[in-house]
Amino acid sequence: MAGPWQPRLLALLGDPVAHSLSPVMQNAAFQATGLPYVYIAARVEASRFPEAVEALRLLGARGANVTAPHKEQAARTAHWLAPEAARAGTVNTLVFEGDRILGYNTDGPAFCRAVAEGAHTELAGRRVLLLGAGGAARAVAMAVAERGVAAMTVANRTLPRGQELARHVAMAAGVPVRAHAWPEDRSQWADLLAGHDLVVQATSAGAAGPWERLPYQVLPPEALVADLAYAPGGTPFLRAAARAGYRVLPGEWMLLYQGAEAFRLWTGVEAPLETMKAALAGAGLFLGNGDGRSPGGGGPAGSR
Numbered sequence: 001m002a003g004p005w006q007p008r009l010l011a012l013l014g015d016p017v018a019h020s021l022s023p024v025m026q027n028a029a030f031q032a033t034g035l036p037y038v039y040i041a042a043r044v045e046a047s048r049f050p051e052a053v054e055a056l057r058l059l060g061a062r063g064a065n066v067t068a069p070h071k072e073q074a075a076r077t078a079h080w081l082a083p084e085a086a087r088a089g090t091v092n093t094l095v096f097e098g099d100r101i102l103g104y105n106t107d108g109p110a111f112c113r114a115v116a117e118g119a120h121t122e123l124a125g126r127r128v129l130l131l132g133a134g135g136a137a138r139a140v141a142m143a144v145a146e147r148g149v150a151a152m153t154v155a156n157r158t159l160p161r162g163q164e165l166a167r168h169v170a171m172a173a174g175v176p177v178r179a180h181a182w183p184e185d186r187s188q189w190a191d192l193l194a195g196h197d198l199v200v201q202a203t204s205a206g207a208a209g210p211w212e213r214l215p216y217q218v219l220p221p222e223a224l225v226a227d228l229a230y231a232p233g234g235t236p237f238l239r240a241a242a243r244a245g246y247r248v249l250p251g252e253w254m255l256l257y258q259g260a261e262a263f264r265l266w267t268g269v270e271a272p273l274e275t276m277k278a279a280l281a282g283a284g285l286f287l288g289n290g291d292g293r294s295p296g297g298g299g300p301a302g303s304r
């Protein structure tokens with residue numbers, strides 16, 4: 001059994017991983033709790049993912065986090081899937097338990113917790129617009145649909161992928177979900193945004209997205225605008241939404257809660273949230289008091 005002098009390994013497997021703040025956040029949590037683990041980020045090509053998992057097990061690692069593009073492959077690699085991972089078909093947390101690989105997905109529950117505790121907002125009854133249909137969008141769509149939202153629209157650049165996700169969520173959760181083509185101009189964006197009161201940006205488009213030009217003002221005043229992506233100073237998508245006066249929820253909150261749940265799964269101990277928040281703040285990420293303040297510390301997000 002590992003003693004304090006012999007920490008067990010945890011790794012983030014993805015490609016790329018250099019941008020990730022999970023090592024900073026998790027290692028701060030291990031130090032604060034005195035638990036004997038060390039967390040590294042490892043870039044792994046898709047074709048070598050199974051080998052990387054086997055190598056970690058050989059080294060006696062406790063588990064791994066998994067990010068793009070390996071989340072579907074991780075679900076196939078696990079011997080057992082937690083219900084939310086099975087429903088989403090994707091895994092972001094592996095736990096090595098004896099000879100078995102257990103697969104979890106903490107992304108969806110983390111987003112829901114972020115909405116509740118980071119934005120003090122109820123999901124029930126919301127009309128959700130989800131931008132993107134990749135691994136994170138999938139997990140978020142399933143988790144959100146199970147919490148009583150009224151309806152959901154999925155808009156994805158590759159329409160068939162969005163249609164497949166919409167069908168999957170509608171069948172699994174019994175919520176009306178429609179797929180929508182990726183808008184090509186401002187008036188198509190206005191048609192898409194109108195009538196939704198929770199907008200979730202779940203693409204990896206980053207600064208390449210059309211965010212600055214979107215007609216946010218067609219959203220109802222009580223709408224919440226959320227981004228899964230995070231960046232020091234806020235993402236272009238959320239900065240534009242905050243300028244238009246809407247409440248925003250930055251991806252930092254989901255990062256915090258998905259990491260906290262992974263920490264608990266590996267260690268059996270509740271994660272030290274304040275320590276993890278401080279570690280993210282030290283890396284330049286903004287985690288306010290959950291009052292919908294604009295990213296970048298620019299004060300309250302207007303009257304909306």
Ligand code: NDP
Pocket residue numbers: 067068069107131132133134135136137156157158161202203204205208209228229230251252254255256258
């Ligand atoms: P994937 O690679 O699985 O999916 C990427 C998605 O982005 C697809 O829907 C893709 O569309 C879309 N996309 C990529 N480029 C563009 C573009 N230029 N214009 C429009 N759409 C585009 O990534 P993930 O789902 O894993 O991650 C998505 C985002 O969520 C990332 O920013 C990631 O950092 C963030 N994330 C944040 C987490 C957190 O804890 N805060 C946790 C997990 C993810 P298409 O199908 O057409 O290729």
